[in-house]
Amino acid sequence: MSAISIEEIQAAEKLGLRVKHLVTVDNSLKVDIRPEFVDSEHPLYGVEKVNNAVLIKTDLLGDLTLIGAGAGAKPTASAVIEDFISLYT
Numbered sequence: 001m002s003a004i005s006i007e008e009i010q011a012a013e014k015l016g017l018r019v020k021h022l023v024t025v026d027n028s029l030k031v032d033i034r035p036e037f038v039d040s041e042h043p044l045y046g047v048e049k050v051n052n053a054v055l056i057k058t059d060l061l062g063d064l065t066l067i068g069a070g071a072g073a074k075p076t077a078s079a080v081i082e083d084f085i086s087l088y089t
Contacts, residue, residue, distance in 0.1 A: 002034050002035065003035075004019055004035045004037075012037045016039060016040060017037040017038065017039055018037070018038055018045055019035050019036070019037055019038075020035070020036055020037075020038050020042075020044050020045075020047070021033075021034075021035055022034060022035070022036050022044075043055055043063065043065040044065070047067055049072060050069050050070055050071065050072030050074075050075060051067055051068065051069055051070060052067070052068060052069075052070035053065060053066060053067045053068075054066045
């Protein structure tokens, strides 16, 4: 995984870019994990906060983007509290 400096992030933001942490898997199942700058045309540009996304590139259907809620501070805290309640009831 490559590092991106704060200076690079600040310069990219001035250009309207956002940094996204991407995991790619090719047809041979080689996995690559890296931060990458994306512009507002990229399907993952608007994925923020507790949301996660998967972008699947297909030959027959083109690009498919699946976006949904992932974990975050509040959902995680809620799950922990729910676990404690279930232990004591």
